[in-house]
Amino acid sequence: MVDRAEFTSYYGRPVIKAPSWSARDIAGYFFLGGLAGAGSVLAAGAQLTGRRRTATAMKVSSLTAVSLSAAALVHDLGRPARFSHMLRVVKPTSPMNVGSWLLAAYGPAAGAAALSAVTGRAPRTGAAATGVAAALGPALAAYTAVLAADTAVPAWHGAHRELPYLFAASATAAASGMALVAAPRAENAPARWAAGIAAAGDMLAATAAERELGPLVAETWRQGHGGRLLRAARVLTLAGGAGAALLAGRGRSAAVASGLALLAGSACTRFGVFAAGIASAQDPKYVVVPQRTRLDAREVG
Template sequence: MVPRAEFESYYGRPVIKAPAWAARDIAGYFFLGGLAGAGSVLAAGAHLTGRGTTATAMKVSSLAAVSLSAAALINDLGRPDRFANMLRVFKPTSPMSVGSWLLSLYGPTAGAAAASAVTGRLPRVGAAATGAAAFLGPAVAAYTGVLAADTAVPAWHGAHRELPHLFTASATAAAAGMALVVGPTCENAPARWAGGLAALAETAVTEAAERRLGTVAETYREGRAGVLLRTARALTVAGALGGAVLGGRCRAGAALSGLALLTGSACTRFGIFAAGIASAEDPRYTVVPQRERVERRQQGAGASGA
């Protein structure tokens, strides 16, 4: 019998080209966009329930986050006109095209909501803008997960079903953390609940993604990505527990819990980015899963034929 062949690539070269994205720009863009989108949802809830201080602070933070997110994206593109060129057409099948239009629509609504809240002028316009930003916010928070999963990068594409949900849960944790930092303790009950639910969802979705990825899940556990994602999990859980126990009574405890949630969310985005780059640079994570899928199909076809 001929022994089973071991995997080798052509001179050890990667099979696919790793994204040329800068981690600071694109992972930062993922994090800030999620913070902005989920923050607008919390801001609208605070606005509707009479939590005025939290509502104003969250509207301002969402505007700042989406502005920095757009700046990070444009910096990675190299020239501002490249972003404008993406608005020349609308292609529903392209996550990049849809995301560009989402940012273009969401940014002005977030700006109008923040301006009205800070100045106290045009309250009806401000309320309408708050509602529009909250309507667009979930899509802004989730679409970057779709964008990453639409690539050929094994650690991202292999988790294409879970990645948008993971990004949404991480964004919710970040927004809850921001609300704990900037809002008074008498107004932060919804943020404490949101932080706890986001921590549970993020943990569950991450485990589901790793199960689906199989061998490629090693990139989520090893190296720089492994350190970042373990840190993210610890900080997110600690922030959620701290918010639940201390957030309603102690201003310092609420702020520290919020900072833990924010930092954990940032570590999640940077960790997933690092896992994607690692999986693209190692040809084993491209070829081995393909061979495993072929073998499973062949076994299934043989079983059905028998």
């Protein structure tokens, strides 16, 4: 019997090709899409409960976020025509195709809702658009997790069950933070509750994702650039959630500070997960060693 050989790849080269996505464009697309989608849900709730200033602020925020999100996606694609080409077919098995249709349907609805709220015109059309945007919002906020997990990237695919929950919680935290920043204190009670729940859900989902990845691949979530961003995300999200629940109802400055922390924490989550994925694709050990571990487990079983 001899010791098992240490793993090395051919000339130390990566086994899979890391995505060529730009971190600024695609991680920003993940964050902004989540902010827009979750914001539309909060806007609909605010409208139903008579919080008009909050509803208007969140509708404008969602329109701005989805516009910037689309611009980031098109910039990464290189040409606007490449986005329109994805709308030539409907392919439910393709997260990218489904996401393109979601974005194409959500954008006009968010625009109509915001325009009606700001101008005060066509209230019935605005209400209908608000409902459509709110219905599509959760899917827009979470589908990017499916898009990432549907790749061979170990730090994304290994957490394919938990990643949508993390992205949904992170999006809710961001939208709640935006509501705390943009809405008057007298109307921010629902946002405070949502922020506290979202912060707790974010922590639980992130912990579950790291556990599912296993100790080796989870290194990419704890070390390097991705690890630094995700640690910052935890601190900011917890601080923002605690501030929203305990202090935001007492003063405007506390509400704004808590909201900014939640927004920053959500952005760090998206950029951190993105960086962890790229790191896991570039190091061959994160691809091959887990595969060997699973094969060994099957042989023992």
